[in-house]
Amino acid sequence: MARSFTTERKIRFSHCDPAGIVYFVNFFDMVSGAVEDWFGEALGWTFNDMHIRRRVGFPIVNTGCEFFKPCHLGDRLELELAIAKLGSSSIEFEVTGRVAGEEKFRARHKVAMMSLDTQPALPIPDDLRAKMLPYAKE
Amino acid sequence: MARSFTTERKIRFSHCDPAGIVYFVNFFDMVSGAVEDWFGEALGWTFNDMHIRRRVGFPIVNTGCEFFKPCHLGDRLELELAIAKLGSSSIEFEVTGRVAGEEKFRARHKVAMMSLDTQPALPIPDDLRAKMLPYAKE
Amino acid sequence: MARSFTTERKIRFSHCDPAGIVYFVNFFDMVSGAVEDWFGEALGWTFNDMHIRRRVGFPIVNTGCEFFKPCHLGDRLELELAIAKLGSSSIEFEVTGRVAGEEKFRARHKVAMMSLDTQPALPIPDDLRAKMLPYAKE
Amino acid sequence: MARSFTTERKIRFSHCDPAGIVYFVNFFDMVSGAVEDWFGEALGWTFNDMHIRRRVGFPIVNTGCEFFKPCHLGDRLELELAIAKLGSSSIEFEVTGRVAGEEKFRARHKVAMMSLDTQPALPIPDDLRAKMLPYAKE
Numbered sequence: 001m002a003r004s005f006t007t008e009r010k011i012r013f014s015h016c017d018p019a020g021i022v023y024f025v026n027f028f029d030m031v032s033g034a035v036e037d038w039f040g041e042a043l044g045w046t047f048n049d050m051h052i053r054r055r056v057g058f059p060i061v062n063t064g065c066e067f068f069k070p071c072h073l074g075d076r077l078e079l080e081l082a083i084a085k086l087g088s089s090s091i092e093f094e095v096t097g098r099v100a101g102e103e104k105f106r107a108r109h110k111v112a113m114m115s116l117d118t119q120p121a122l123p124i125p126d127d128l129r130a131k132m133l134p135y136a137k138e
Numbered sequence: 139m140a141r142s143f144t145t146e147r148k149i150r151f152s153h154c155d156p157a158g159i160v161y162f163v164n165f166f167d168m169v170s171g172a173v174e175d176w177f178g179e180a181l182g183w184t185f186n187d188m189h190i191r192r193r194v195g196f197p198i199v200n201t202g203c204e205f206f207k208p209c210h211l212g213d214r215l216e217l218e219l220a221i222a223k224l225g226s227s228s229i230e231f232e233v234t235g236r237v238a239g240e241e242k243f244r245a246r247h248k249v250a251m252m253s254l255d256t257q258p259a260l261p262i263p264d265d266l267r268a269k270m271l272p273y274a275k276e
Numbered sequence: 277m278a279r280s281f282t283t284e285r286k287i288r289f290s291h292c293d294p295a296g297i298v299y300f301v302n303f304f305d306m307v308s309g310a311v312e313d314w315f316g317e318a319l320g321w322t323f324n325d326m327h328i329r330r331r332v333g334f335p336i337v338n339t340g341c342e343f344f345k346p347c348h349l350g351d352r353l354e355l356e357l358a359i360a361k362l363g364s365s366s367i368e369f370e371v372t373g374r375v376a377g378e379e380k381f382r383a384r385h386k387v388a389m390m391s392l393d394t395q396p397a398l399p400i401p402d403d404l405r406a407k408m409l410p411y412a413k414e
Numbered sequence: 415m416a417r418s419f420t421t422e423r424k425i426r427f428s429h430c431d432p433a434g435i436v437y438f439v440n441f442f443d444m445v446s447g448a449v450e451d452w453f454g455e456a457l458g459w460t461f462n463d464m465h466i467r468r469r470v471g472f473p474i475v476n477t478g479c480e481f482f483k484p485c486h487l488g489d490r491l492e493l494e495l496a497i498a499k500l501g502s503s504s505i506e507f508e509v510t511g512r513v514a515g516e517e518k519f520r521a522r523h524k525v526a527m528m529s530l531d532t533q534p535a536l537p538i539p540d541d542l543r544a545k546m547l548p549y550a551k552e
Contacts, residue, residue, distance in 0.1 A: 013312055013323050014305055014437055018189060018430045018487060019254060020328075024198045025166045025428065032163065033288055040350075047289050048350035051156060052296075060162045064202025064246075073432060074316075074324030108202075116157060150447055151461050152299060156292045156349060158466075163290065167428055174427055178488075185427050186488030190434075211294060212454075212462030294465060295530060300474045301446065304439045327432060336438045340478025340522075384478075392433060 003134040004082045005038045011075040021070035028063065031095045031107045034079040043131045056122060058111040061090060065107040075099045083136040089113050089121040091132065141272040142220045143176045149213040159208035166201065169233045169245045172217040181269045194260060196249040199228060203245040213237045221274040227251050227259040229270065279410040280358045281314045287351040297346035304339065307371045307383045310355040319407045332398060334387040337366060341383040351375045359412040365389050365397040367408065417548040418496045419452045425489040435484035442477065445509045445521045448493040457545045470536060472525040475504060479521040489513045497550040503527050503535040505546065 009030050017023040035058075040046040050056055071077060078098045085092040090112040097104045113122045124132070147168050155161040173196075178184040188194055209215060216236045223230040228250040235242040251260045262270070285306050293299040311334075316322040326332055347353060354374045361368040366388040373380045389398045400408070423444050431437040449472075454460040464470055485491060492512045499506040504526040511518045527536045538546070 016432045062204045066200045338480045342476045
């Protein structure tokens with residue numbers, strides 16, 4: 001069974017729109033931040049190290065999200081991340097947002113490993129892939 | 139044949155990330171802004187009028203985007219919006235981003251009309267629907 | 277001696293600009309977030325409660341910041357907040373940002389209590405002021 | 415008499431907060447964008463050219479803003495920029511925001527020219543300074 005990674009966000013004033021709910025764009029920022037946290041905390045690959053020292057990145061190939069319920073100021077949002085599909089260069093994440101157990105949104109977020117200098121897709125190295133595998137559903 | 143609506147954005151320093159390209163989250167903000175422009179300029183329903191006076195909104199049901207090529211500082215991004223599917227309460231937009239004719243991304247962005255006070259989905263009124271129809275592909 | 281309130285932020289990819297350092301605008305968002313945290317955690321006045329139930333807010337009167345050193349991806353930024361001047365309706369905060377003890381910026385941020393409905397400035401009520409006083413330098 | 419540079423922004427849904435007015439942080443982004451527009455349109459130094467080809471930047475030394483009146487969804491904000499003080503490496507801008515002639519905020523925003531590679535402050539070259547001078551009040 002796949003492991004999952006969770007991280008929490010406090011819904012702030014600045015996340016909310018004139019309707020008093022989170023402006024949807026901020027959810028994509030949180031999804032991307034959850035991926036950043038997972039790389040650093042679960043795999044030991046911080047974005048700083050990745051971009052500056054290793055000169056690789058994981059640009060977004062595609063992303064999409066279903067919004068089920070609005071989030072409000074003061075909510076504690078739990079983000080749960082797992083890998084829906086692990087390709088040779090690409091990772092397709094499923095990230096679910098919940099407040100007090102209620103599902104607020106579910107995103108699919110696909111990234112691919114790339115050299116920052118030469119720009120072609122890179123195969124994910126074996127040692128990094130081994131750390132990713134426990135989070136993969138398939 | 140469906141009409142389309144176009145609007146332009148200048149890619150600014152603040153849109154770009156440490157890799158020197160537009161941070162993907164900003165594209166969702168631009169897609170949402172294109173929808174806002176279309177409501178105001180093409181339909182004559184400004185967001186201000188809609189939210190304050192009419193007390194209705196168009197929250198996002200789901201959204202997704204394929205990213206084909208990165209955008210860079212100084213690019214002139216053309217956003218082209220059309221309606222992929224017009225439902226009774228919902229509108230599914232297709233929004234394409236191009237720079238100098240090159241397709242950078244294509245988004246599907248679905249919203250639904252809702253009362254801000256009572257919160258159920260509302261059927262799009264006939265006069266507003268009539269203004270939307272020329273932009274609908276199906 | 278005045279008490280201070282501290283809160284921490286992780287500097288993320290999305291905070292940084294093409295020069296690889298934090299885009300300055302994000303520091304103002306963090307300063308404002310530190311004020312929000314202080315109201316909720318130190319005074320027990322959450323922004324949600326304040327805006328929704330009490331119908332008061334603390335809009336910004338003026339704000340300014342000196343930037344001493346850039347912040348980088350992966351930095352742990354410590355925000356330290358104190359009250360530089362407590363007026364009858366207004367609070368002028370001093371917020372200092374440090375990474376590993378090095379001062380990165382210092383902000384002055386003045387807000388004033390206001391009714392969200394009738395909009396005049398409101399005197400800060402005595403019980404709330406009593407909770408603020410330990411953080412005031414003068 | 416000093417020349418001034420003006421640029422306009424449409425206040426969008428995404429600029430506004432749960433109180434229905436522009437979240438102050440977005441004004442700093444607009445001030446910074448006005449500086450970017452001025453460099454490109456008034457001086458012929460686009461940020462792209464500046465950062466990529468010339469390898470220089472203008473990081474912010476300090477910035478501050480007085481907020482007089484709130485801005486609302488749908489407002490057309492006019493930003494007027496002039497140089498309050500032109501130093502050897504630094505420029506202190508005054509940027510005023512108005513809606514229909516009413517002053518909404520006034521910012522002081524100081525930047526300094528810097529090499530992106532070697533990082534010391536650089537004197538503003540004479541040809542660039544000559545283009546700046548007409549905008550300088552002193």
